[in-house]
Amino acid sequence: MATTIQRTIYTGTNVFVDPEGNLTGWNSGGAGGTTGIVWINTAQNATFNLNIPRADINVFGVTGVIDRPQLEAETATFEFGMIPNLATPAAVYNKTLIADDLDALIADAIAETPVYVAAGAMKVGAVKKALMNSLTGEATVGALANFTLSFTGATHTAADPAYAAAGTAQYDDDTVYTNVPVAATNLTAKASVVTPQEVVLTQGGSGNDGSNGALVDEAMPDGDGDNITESCAQSASFSWDVPVETILCLGSDPTSDGIALGNPPGSSSFTVEALSAQLVGKAKQDYKLSLGAYNFAMSGGEIDSRTHSLAVGDLYGSFNYVIGGTGDGFVVT
16 A cells, blocks of 8 residues: 655745744834744745753663763754845835844844744744844845844744644644745745845945945045945855853753853854955954845954965956954844
């Protein structure tokens, strides 16, 4: 007798991020609100991971372990990738994470009293009491940009299988999430191809001078009073990371009572590929990387490395810069 195989594929689910309280700066709803679930309508992938730390107990006279108790708090992570909408986000609230939402998640990760979030995808997995621990993104001229977010917290399990059959999930805190798959014809936050004018790196924090996507160094004039705008950036990426650790108190249950807390300062970086040498200063500077409607700002960044390359047959040389800073000096506007 043939066995029927049930598949789990991307068309039957969607990714959500939901604050569990009033998260300052969260803009879901379009009116500067502090709560509200966001369904990511351009999600590309989702991964759930659960780590259960166990200790092996071996004794004399017995081969193999006699027990493997859990002594530390278990941790769960949920990571997903999405295509950001680089256009003006006026009509995309509740459908993607705009700049204000990303900044709220960053600030929350280093807050003394954080507001936790739930994040997950139906049929994949979810986390609760979670904080964002990593945010990365990349944009290349002529290609779709992509952002990747990772959350660390506790396992958020579906409590009632009857909900899953109806396309919803009732998680173990009695919150019911109804899956909202988004048909392509109903997308209101359409993905954007990165055009040259949407990738801009600014040194000195003074902003974009309006040139056609060039790497802009406002602090270093070229000798005739104009800003250097000839570097011709081809790609740019950013990375933000603040470790999230799970704390367990004496008398607490390691399977359910772990408390996630961010551990600043963390780290942040910008990586830019350009066609001309330009960022040659070594002094500490403020940097801003603009990707369409998202402006990522690093306070007190410094050039960690530069790689210049030229070969026979190349149209231009390549000049790659890595600018480093701390995670608690990184904001999104």
